[in-house]
Amino acid sequence: MKTIIPILLFFFTFSLLAADKMEIQDATIRSTPPGMNMSVIFFKVLNHTSEPIKLVMAEGLFAKKFELHNMEMLQGKMIMRPVTSILINSNSSTELKSGGFHIMVFDILKPIKKGEIYNIKLIFDNEKIIETKVLGN
Amino acid sequence: MGKFVSREIFKTIIYTVVLISVLTFSYLKTKKESEYNPFRLKELNNNKITLLYFGFLSCPDACPTTLSKISAAFREMSPEFLSQVSFLFIDLDPERDTLLKLKNYTAFFHPKIIPISLSLEELSLFSRYFGISFLKVPLKSAMGYTIDHSTQIVVVSPDRKILKEIEHDTPAKNILLELNKLIVQYKGKLK
Numbered sequence: 359m360k361t362i363i364p365i366l367l368f369f370f371t372f373s374l375l376a377a378d379k380m381e382i383q384d385a386t387i388r389s390t391p392p393g394m395n396m397s398v399i400f401f402k403v404l405n406h407t408s409e410p411i412k413l414v415m416a417e418g419l420f421a422k423k424f425e426l427h428n429m430e431m432l433q434g435k436m437i438m439r440p441v442t443s444i445l446i447n448s449n450s451s452t453e454l455k456s457g458g459f460h461i462m463v464f465d466i467l468k469p470i471k472k473g474e475i476y477n478i479k480l481i482f483d484n485e486k487i488i489e490t491k492v493l494g495n
Numbered sequence: 496m497g498k499f500v501s502r503e504i505f506k507t508i509i510y511t512v513v514l515i516s517v518l519t520f521s522y523l524k525t526k527k528e529s530e531y532n533p534f535r536l537k538e539l540n541n542n543k544i545t546l547l548y549f550g551f552l553s554c555p556d557a558c559p560t561t562l563s564k565i566s567a568a569f570r571e572m573s574p575e576f577l578s579q580v581s582f583l584f585i586d587l588d589p590e591r592d593t594l595l596k597l598k599n600y601t602a603f604f605h606p607k608i609i610p611i612s613l614s615l616e617e618l619s620l621f622s623r624y625f626g627i628s629f630l631k632v633p634l635k636s637a638m639g640y641t642i643d644h645s646t647q648i649v650v651v652s653p654d655r656k657i658l659k660e661i662e663h664d665t666p667a668k669n670i671l672l673e674l675n676k677l678i679v680q681y682k683g684k685l686k
Contacts (some may be wrong), residue, residue: 369620388555388559389606391599391600391602391603392552392600392602392603393596393599394552394556395554396602397555398555398556415640423637425636425637427636428554429555429556429557431646432643434628434645434647435628435629435630435643435644435645435646436556436643436645436646437643438555438556438641438643439634439641440634440635440636456556456560456664457556457557457664458644459554460555462555462636462637464637465637465639471617480650
């Protein structure tokens, strides 16, 4: 019993620490061919909180405009449309990936290169802002 | 009474004219489509296994994904087999994309990828022939508009038959296996 209490306390403390936590994993941006001034960002957002959260905007200094988009197959055609937000349910995760949600980046100031690191800010509807690094691939 | 009859005659004439116009239009359109020969395009008339992919430069995901996969497959092919395959990237956005931009784009992936720019009218017939549909859609976005489009790769034999369609997200190793198989199958007809 004596050993269980510290273990329980540890997990309780850990869950409290994680309570208001959002996490970004595997953020990548597609490298651009010469002359292309747009790209696309993918990553996984983990929502460790008990509230659903929406990603509403992205920003970065390496491009002029960022938009949230979704892509899906409809009647044999690939359809891409802007969306106003991307939902991440409580204690869940949402993946921005090829063929689904993604961040479109317009008017990039210089070509995106494989292996280079770019900084972005992700803005959520609970006014939380996450700054994260994105790897060119 | 006379007024009523003349109105009826007038209506009949209008209906007849409309009907004749619709029939003539359909006939001419069908004739144009049935007479259309995509193999006039010299890049398609090449005695090779030809792969066709329809896309556009502002396409953020499906097009670069396809070109990356196909390039990866090409890099794994023997030089002899690679010389018997041709890959055409048919541009679906001639309003915005220039041939120079297209060349820079395709060369970034693999020198084997040939960009093709057609007029909108020919593009419509060409894509329909290969079962590809596309639609320009205005967007509230910095893009202005996008092109919804079919994403399959169409495989054409050296004797001008549509052999099959490869889904654009097929892994590179599967594309490679498929192409190698077709090259062996068509050996003798390829140059």
